Amino acid sequence: MTSEKEEQSRKFPQYLCKMCGKCCKSITTEYTYEELKKMAKNGSEAAKVFIDIFKPYSSIEQARKIVSEQVDQVLEELAQLKDFDINKITFYYCPHYDEENKCRIYENRPECCRRAPNNPWSCMPPGCGFEGWQFEQRERIKKEVRKLKEYLVAAEAVAEDGIVPGKNITIEELKKIIEKKISPLEKYGSRLW
Ligand code: SF4
Ligand code: SF4
Structure with missing residues (x-):
């Protein structure tokens, strides 16, 4: 394990x-x-x-x-x-x-x-x-997804020449990293969170 x-x-x-x-x-x-x-x-x-x-x-x-x-x-x-x-x-x-x-x-x-x-x-x-526990877990995960999306929007707003300031990656790379993290949750409706 x-x-x-x-x-x-x-x-x-x-x-x-x-x-x-x-x-x-x-x-x-x-x-x-x-x-x-x-x-x-x-x-x-x-x-x-x-x-x-x-x-x-x-x-x-x-x-x-x-x-x-x-x-x-x-x-x-x-x-x-x-x-x-x-x-x-x-x-x-x-x-x-x-x-x-x-x-x-x-x-x-x-x-x-x-x-x-x-x-x-x-x-x-x-x-x-487990009803209450499941609800709490779902809300916690939704919040994490929301934070990732907000981070991407903020990075896009301040990007210079397509590069995320302070990071050695492009906006496109950041987008892919975030999409990869979120995609397993798509079946639960993550696109709308
Ligand atoms: S589903 Fe699992 S916990 Fe329930 S009776 Fe069967 S073996 Fe036991
Ligand atoms: S997991 Fe839920 S439904 Fe299953 S035995 Fe426990 S309380 Fe009952």
Whole structure:
């Protein structure tokens, strides 16, 4: 584990989990089931662990029969993402929770369960203990993106001959550096922040 990952792991507020088990019944990923199987076949350990543990509902309607509120909330959130395609969405459930929604393999649960929600934009079920934390994280990241954009505008305003004053780079290079930092967030709407 890199030191950056260790740091993130240390900061992850796992105590916020209410252990309600809702997310164990309404899991989705950014990949289709077919893509996950292919990734597992090609050696992705994370994809292999995922398809070993989680079972796909046969359709969104079947998932809705079990966890309708969760399915609707997740779909509503996903619909705001760039390139959303409902035909690519599969819902999964885990066979390892008991009648009281407690994890039967808690000590050995996979990393994706230990780290859920995986990122501030992960679609979590209504009432998830991480709602406030996710909101704070999203706002913090939006603020950072805003600062980068403002920095670029300010640099453009004072540039001389296309060079950023005090830095040994051109405005075009600075623009590329900033775009590279922001582009992974584009699917969450960073162009509008
Ligand atoms: S829905 Fe949220 S609070 Fe409930 S078990 Fe999952 S991560 Fe924990
Ligand atoms: S392994 Fe445990 S924590 Fe993970 S989804 Fe299944 S029941 Fe939930």
